Amino acid sequence: MSQTLHFFIEDSLLYAEEFFSGLGKITRFKGREVTADEIKDADFLLTRSTTKVNENLLNKCTKLQFVGTATAGYNHIDADYLASVNIPWLPASGCNADAVCDYVLSSAFNLANKYGFELKEKKIGIVGVGQIGSRLVKRFGALGCEVVEYDPVRAESDPSYTSSEFEQILECDLITCHVPYVKTGKHATHHLFNLDTLNKLKPRTILINACRGEVVNNKELLTAFEQGIDLRVVLDVFENEPQIELGLLPYLEFGTPHIAGHSLEGKARGTEILYKLICERLNLPVEIKLEDLLPSMALDHMVVTDNYKLSQRQYRALINLVYDIRNDDIDFRMGLAQNSESFDRLRKEYSIRRELTSLNLTCDQSLFKTFTDLGFKTKLK
Ligand SMILES: NC(=O)c1ccc[n+]([C@@H]2O[C@H](COP(=O)([O-])OP(=O)(O)OC[C@H]3O[C@@H](n4cnc5c(N)ncnc54)[C@H](O)[C@@H]3O)[C@@H](O)[C@H]2O)c1
Ligand SMILES: O=C(O)[C@H](O)[C@H](O)COP(=O)(O)O
Numbered sequence: 001m002s003q004t005l006h007f008f009i010e011d012s013l014l015y016a017e018e019f020f021s022g023l024g025k026i027t028r029f030k031g032r033e034v035t036a037d038e039i040k041d042a043d044f045l046l047t048r049s050t051t052k053v054n055e056n057l058l059n060k061c062t063k064l065q066f067v068g069t070a071t072a073g074y075n076h077i078d079a080d081y082l083a084s085v086n087i088p089w090l091p092a093s094g095c096n097a098d099a100v101c102d103y104v105l106s107s108a109f110n111l112a113n114k115y116g117f118e119l120k121e122k123k124i125g126i127v128g129v130g131q132i133g134s135r136l137v138k139r140f141g142a143l144g145c146e147v148v149e150y151d152p153v154r155a156e157s158d159p160s161y162t163s164s165e166f167e168q169i170l171e172c173d174l175i176t177c178h179v180p181y182v183k184t185g186k187h188a189t190h191h192l193f194n195l196d197t198l199n200k201l202k203p204r205t206i207l208i209n210a211c212r213g214e215v216v217n218n219k220e221l222l223t224a225f226e227q228g229i230d231l232r233v234v235l236d237v238f239e240n241e242p243q244i245e246l247g248l249l250p251y252l253e254f255g256t257p258h259i260a261g262h263s264l265e266g267k268a269r270g271t272e273i274l275y276k277l278i279c280e281r282l283n284l285p286v287e288i289k290l291e292d293l294l295p296s297m298a299l300d301h302m303v304v305t306d307n308y309k310l311s312q313r314q315y316r317a318l319i320n321l322v323y324d325i326r327n328d329d330i331d332f333r334m335g336l337a338q339n340s341e342s343f344d345r346l347r348k349e350y351s352i353r354r355e356l357t358s359l360n361l362t363c364d365q366s367l368f369k370t371f372t373d374l375g376f377k378t379k380l381k
Contacts (some may be wrong), residue, residue, distance in 0.1 A: 005282075008042040010034075012348070014267045019288050020046075026214035032344070036060040046070060046274055050344075058087070066281060070270030072117035072131065073212060074108050074350055075181040082218065092273035094131035098265030098357045100210050101135045101375055103260035104176050105356075106325040107208055107234045109316040111253060115204070115232070120144035120310060125172030125194070128179030128211065129154060129163075135375070136176060141218040143315075144375035148172055152287055153187050170197060174206040183286060195220035206253075206353040210260040213238040218245045225251040234325075236260040242343035246336065254329040257346040263323075263355040297358040310367065315374075322359050 005024030010031045018020050031050030034113055039045060040060035045067045047053060053067055053076060058233045067089035069077060095141040110152040112119045140147050146189070148164045148171075155163040169175055170292040179189045193207065194217040200345055209216045216238040224231070225248070234254040235336040240246035241258060249255055261267070272290040279286045291340045328350075335346045360372045 005043045007044045007046060008039045009046045010048050012048050012267075013046055013270050013271050014264070015290070015293050016046070018293055019271055020278075022287070023282070023329050025276065025282070031117070038164060039294055044068070044278060046078075046271075048270070049073055049076050052076050052078075053082070058082075066090075066278065068092070068274035068277060070267070070274050073210060078372070090274075090277055094269040095176070095270040095273055096263065097131040097135055098179070098261035098355050099266035099353075100132045100229075100260045101115075101139055102263065102319070102323045102356050103210055103236065103256075103325060104136060104208055106253055106319050106323050108174060108206070109312070109319055110324070110326055111206055111232060111234075111314060112270075114253075119174075120312075122146075123148060123171070125150065125169035125173065125175040127151075127169055127177045128189075130178065131235060132178040134347070136178070138373050139375060142370050157292050160202050170200045170356065171202070172205070173202070173278075174208070175201075176208040177211050177215050179211050179215060189215050191215070191217040191220075193217065193221070195224055198224045198229060198231065201231060204232060206232045206235075208234040210234075210236040213241060213244075222247050222251070230293040232359060242341075242347075244343060246340055249336065251327075251335060254325050255332050256325065256328045257332055257335075257343050257350070259328060259347060259350050260349075262350055262352045262354045263362030265294065265355045265358060266354060270314075294358075297354055299361060310370075317360075318359075318376075319356065322356050325355050328355055 007024050007026045008019050009020065009026055009028055011028045012031060017026060035055065035339055036053060036057055036059055042064050045064060047069050049071050058064060064087055065086060066084060070091060070092045070110060072091060072095060094104060097169045108119055120143050123146045125148045126136050127150050129149045133151065137147050137149060150164050150166055150169045152163045154161050182189045192215050198221060222245060232253045233251065235248065235252055236256045237258050267346055268290055275288060276286055276309050332346060335342045356375040357377055359376055361371055361378045362381050363371055363378060368378055368380055
């Protein structure tokens with residue numbers, strides 16, 4: 001009689017019981033508080049980004065056979081330690097890429113409206129062109145924007161890919177960061193944006209950081225603001241979360257508590273990807289499907305237009321119909337004003353949103369490709 005497998009699963013993983021209760025026993029734990037004693041009987045450890053998976057946490061595990069993080073980022077995983085004890089691990093690559101793209105598009109369209117410019121006239125710089133960055137190349141391309149891609153790591157491994165130079169990124173009108181956090185080495189991303197690089201940006205440049213807080217030097221960003229730099233900055237991630245630099249808030253265009261990937265689909269896909277990886281490891285059939293768990297999108301929307309072009313205002317209205325970042329910004333500022341220690345609570349209580357990919361958009365042939373490239377689930381009228 002084989003032993004029942006024991007799954008220790010962080011409490012913020014969505015649909016964990018639905019996916020894993022048929023595979024074994026589930027014990028939930030709190031990400032930032034979990035101890036080595038608590039998880040010593042784990043066969044599988046499934047986490048998200050607030051669990052630091054390292055020797056301190058795993059040194060009492062005697063039968064751990066796999067670690068999964070239901071996230072795109074994995075800088076909370078000590079990969080060297082896991083390799084040293086032969087414990088395999090994997091992230092949920094791409095699980096929330098569409099959600100982050102919605103976040104970036106909502107930021108871009110709402111700032112274009114606030115400052116009265118046409119996005120299609122702007123040069124867009126994308127730092128890190130992987131799951132998220134490559135989708136953004138397509139989305140901004142669909143809007144007619146000139147796009148500059150910076151990903152020297154990809155260029156080193158893919159001879160068919162050409163990266164721009166970082167200096168070309170600094171010349172862009174909107175820069176959006178989607179790199180992993182790498183502290184040291186040839187392609188370190190630690191403080192990629194510091195006082196020196198910030199001062200090289202054109203006045204009124206939009207800088208969006210929705211990858212890891214440490215990619216932008218927060219103290220030097222605050223110094224730049226205090227010195228009068230004219231930048232339009234959107235931060236979803238901050239250094240030293242959850243104890244963030246509150247002095248930045250008044251200067252930000254939009255601030256949010258690390259929720260750019262927190263669509264219902266994005267969080268749920270993270271769990272589903274780990275479920276599929278574990279079924280494969282256990283040679284079990286994949287029996288649970290996410291589409292059977294997700295509530296159908298309340299919104300069906302017909303785009304009625306008698307011309308083949310939509311105005312920027314119409315695109316913005318459609319995107320805000322699904323995700324309007326301005327609401328999250330207001331909630332973030334009010335939450336921190338009431339209690340400056342509430343970063344984690346705001347994340348936990350975040351009413352996760354749906355994605356553009358879940359809005360059934362009906363339109364005619366002339367708009368079909370643009371809407372599809374923007375990430376909508378599009379069907380022909
Ligand atoms: N705020 C959020 O909710 C949220 C959600 C998803 C991902 N993230 C973060 O964003 C990061 C990117 O996500 P992804 O799914 O696109 O990951 P990914 O691994 O698919 O893409 C990252 C890309 O960055 C490139 N890269 C690595 N080092 C670089 C450097 N020094 N300069 C330029 N490019 C570099 C890689 O080659 C890769 O193409 C994740 O690692 C995670 O930390 C944050
Ligand atoms: O890396 C990712 O996928 C995102 O940053 C994700 O938001 C991290 O997981 P969380 O801390 O939100 O559970």
